Amino acid sequence: MQPVMKGDEIMDLLDEVFPQIHAGGRVYAIDSVLPGEAAVRLSANELHLRPGGTVSGPSMMALADLAAYVVILAHIGPEALAVTTNLNINFLRKPEPGDLIATCRLLKLGKRLAVVDCGIAGEGQEDLVAHATATYSVPPR
Amino acid sequence: MQPVMKGDEIMDLLDEVFPQIHAGGRVYAIDSVLPGEAAVRLSANELHLRPGGTVSGPSMMALADLAAYVVILAHIGPEALAVTTNLNINFLRKPEPGDLIATCRLLKLGKRLAVVDCGIAGEGQEDLVAHATATYSVPPR
Amino acid sequence: MQPVMKGDEIMDLLDEVFPQIHAGGRVYAIDSVLPGEAAVRLSANELHLRPGGTVSGPSMMALADLAAYVVILAHIGPEALAVTTNLNINFLRKPEPGDLIATCRLLKLGKRLAVVDCGIAGEGQEDLVAHATATYSVPPR
Amino acid sequence: MQPVMKGDEIMDLLDEVFPQIHAGGRVYAIDSVLPGEAAVRLSANELHLRPGGTVSGPSMMALADLAAYVVILAHIGPEALAVTTNLNINFLRKPEPGDLIATCRLLKLGKRLAVVDCGIAGEGQEDLVAHATATYSVPPR
Numbered sequence: 196m197q198p199v200m201k202g203d204e205i206m207d208l209l210d211e212v213f214p215q216i217h218a219g220g221r222v223y224a225i226d227s228v229l230p231g232e233a234a235v236r237l238s239a240n241e242l243h244l245r246p247g248g249t250v251s252g253p254s255m256m257a258l259a260d261l262a263a264y265v266v267i268l269a270h271i272g273p274e275a276l277a278v279t280t281n282l283n284i285n286f287l288r289k290p291e292p293g294d295l296i297a298t299c300r301l302l303k304l305g306k307r308l309a310v311v312d313c314g315i316a317g318e319g320q321e322d323l324v325a326h327a328t329a330t331y332s333v334p335p336r
Numbered sequence: 337m338q339p340v341m342k343g344d345e346i347m348d349l350l351d352e353v354f355p356q357i358h359a360g361g362r363v364y365a366i367d368s369v370l371p372g373e374a375a376v377r378l379s380a381n382e383l384h385l386r387p388g389g390t391v392s393g394p395s396m397m398a399l400a401d402l403a404a405y406v407v408i409l410a411h412i413g414p415e416a417l418a419v420t421t422n423l424n425i426n427f428l429r430k431p432e433p434g435d436l437i438a439t440c441r442l443l444k445l446g447k448r449l450a451v452v453d454c455g456i457a458g459e460g461q462e463d464l465v466a467h468a469t470a471t472y473s474v475p476p477r
Numbered sequence: 478m479q480p481v482m483k484g485d486e487i488m489d490l491l492d493e494v495f496p497q498i499h500a501g502g503r504v505y506a507i508d509s510v511l512p513g514e515a516a517v518r519l520s521a522n523e524l525h526l527r528p529g530g531t532v533s534g535p536s537m538m539a540l541a542d543l544a545a546y547v548v549i550l551a552h553i554g555p556e557a558l559a560v561t562t563n564l565n566i567n568f569l570r571k572p573e574p575g576d577l578i579a580t581c582r583l584l585k586l587g588k589r590l591a592v593v594d595c596g597i598a599g600e601g602q603e604d605l606v607a608h609a610t611a612t613y614s615v616p617p618r
Numbered sequence: 619m620q621p622v623m624k625g626d627e628i629m630d631l632l633d634e635v636f637p638q639i640h641a642g643g644r645v646y647a648i649d650s651v652l653p654g655e656a657a658v659r660l661s662a663n664e665l666h667l668r669p670g671g672t673v674s675g676p677s678m679m680a681l682a683d684l685a686a687y688v689v690i691l692a693h694i695g696p697e698a699l700a701v702t703t704n705l706n707i708n709f710l711r712k713p714e715p716g717d718l719i720a721t722c723r724l725l726k727l728g729k730r731l732a733v734v735d736c737g738i739a740g741e742g743q744e745d746l747v748a749h750a751t752a753t754y755s756v757p758p759r
Contacts, residue, residue, distance in 0.1 A: 215392065218383045219360055242359045251356065252420045253398035260394055279393045280590060281563050281612060283424040283706045285733050285751060287726040302749050303710040307589055307614065308562060310708050312749060326725050326735060326751065328708060330563060332589065421731060422704050422753060424565045426592050426610060428585040443608050444569040448730055448755065449703060451567050453608060467584050467594060469567060469608065471704060473730065500665045501642055524641045534702045535680035542676055561675045565706040
């Protein structure tokens with residue numbers, strides 16, 4: 196499963212079609228795109244934090260959803276519009292202050308559905324702070 | 337199952353302990369608190385919208401998570417701190433422009449876990465745009 | 478949303494295409510089929526029980542999956558083959574001995590996906606012992 | 619995270635406390651127990667098959683639930699009783715005839731909750747046929 200778009204191409208596309216993801220400040224970056232996998236970084240600002248400097252649950256859900264979209268786009272290309280149909284997330288540990296990285300793997304890239312597995316961890320940390328699976332409906336291509 | 341806090345008491349508490357939920361503008365309101373149930377409204381602003389004026393998936397996840405928290409707080413009271421452990425959401429239809437309302441019901445309020453069922457719909461609409469279930473860990477009380 | 482098959486027609490179809498659901502004994506019955514809704518009963522035998530006479534988790538998952546299938550078949554008719562793509566279940570309380578009834582509602586019956594909400598309770602009981610949501614992929618029709 | 623029970627000790631315990639899992643024939647085996655991980659095999663019989671010799675969805679749910687239980691028991695020991703509170707499963711591909719193996723990893727082993735990630739694949743196959751996450755409530759220990 197080879198990617199057909201690079202990280203900066205995907206970010207350019209997101210900037211164009213979903214400018215709103217940057218409405219609260221430019222906090223997302225694509226760290227890597229590999230065969231079947233992508234990593235997206237959240238450099239949280241005050242919109243994403245809870246008391247104590249910990250990243251909020253909804254911010255982690257948004258990160259998982261975006262990172263899942265990135266790994267799918269990377270492998271189906273820019274012409275196709277995918278929409279989330281299901282997201283399931285388990286919150287495992289309270290994140291420490293600092294960037295969070297969501298690493299998503301394609302479990303399936305089918306004709307109609309793509310299923311993605313995402314682990315979220317602090318930079319350089321091994322223990323996950325959250326784990327999500329997401330399903331996207333992908334258009335015929 | 338009788339609520340022990342009213343909507344405005346809960347909103348005061350949220351303002352105090354989670355002021356960040358209003359960091360992007362004051363968009364959430366508690367419409368009602370009933371036995372075993374609560375309804376929370378999202379009056380979306382530009383942070384929550386996607387092209388075409390439709391509310392984004394992450395905004396619906398954040399709304400479901402908040403509304404689940406509200407119904408739990410309403411029934412366990414202000415002294416207790418609950419944290420989300422799992423959230424599962426199905427996106428059913430693209431929302432039309434306008435306010436969204438998440439109506440959450442307590443499926444279980446146990447000693448350790450609370451489980452909540454949430455339907456999200458446009459105001460006055462019958463068809464759900466999303467459906468979520470959430471589990472919160474609740475402290476001993 | 479009107480059903481196009483009755484309960485006994487659906488059970489005849491299941492007997493024909495999935496005779497294996499009865500391999501361990503005839504334990505499932507369709508209690509009702511209504512617009513957008515169906516109820517399926519499990520009269521558990523020793524295959525489904527755990528110590529103390531309580532129905533096992535896997536038996537409740539199987540019941541939810543079957544009942545979701547029944548409500549979908551009831552509304553799309555016999556020509557179509559639907560397959561489960563996702564099932565999420567929360568176990569809420571230990572069931573007491575006796576029949577369990579899964580009541581499933583169609584949250585969405587789309588061109589490609591059907592999403593169903595299922596509550597499982599003991600006969601005549603109000604409190605749910607488990608709650609599930611299931612997504613089925615439905616063929617073009 | 620070191621296991622405190624071996625595979626055959628766990629199977630002896632299951633035989634004693636959950637003899638019902640073998641009520642339809644002895645189909646489960648524990649292939650391996652490693653730090654943070656365990657693999658459980660299903661040698662399906664007629665109770666688990668669908669037309670065409672493919673393993674049914676409910677059989678995969680039961681396998682994921684059992685394998686998640688095995689990896690938790692392996693790390694908390696025999697004195698503790700854990701119960702499933704949530705299971706979420708995505709069905710990815712139709713399994714080919716033959717044994718299925720569920721490989722489960724502990725994502726978290728907390729004081730109150732354990733969260734497990736499970737991939738199910740045919741023997742020697744790389745592509746998963748299903749992926750599950752499960753949460754167990756674990757007793758104080």
